[in-house]
Amino acid sequence: MSTCNQSASGRLLRFADLKSRNIVKNWPTLIRWIEREGFPPGMKLGPNSRAWRETDIEAWLASRDLRKPSGSTRKPSHSTSEAA
Numbered sequence: 001m002s003t004c005n006q007s008a009s010g011r012l013l014r015f016a017d018l019k020s021r022n023i024v025k026n027w028p029t030l031i032r033w034i035e036r037e038g039f040p041p042g043m044k045l046g047p048n049s050r051a052w053r054e055t056d057i058e059a060w061l062a063s064r065d066l067r068k069p070s071g072s073t074r075k076p077s078h079s080t081s082e083a084a
Contacts, residue, residue: 012051023057037064 013021015030024030033039039060042052 011054013054013057014049014051018052018057023061 015024015027018024018030024033030039034041040052040056042050042056045051
């Protein structure tokens, strides 16, 4: 069950909230984003509970949008040289 909490600095989002907003689909992806993509690590609420400030998530999403140029897609280069 998803719960949104209110704090002095804004809403706190749980993993279920991130998932329901289509920000992330699973924990392995979230862990990878935290380690490699600068996703906010959030804060531990208890031994098995973690939450993120909504403002931190929004800032990360905005910075990610700025890093991706619109319309630019890179195709993998394949070497297709044949022996003569």
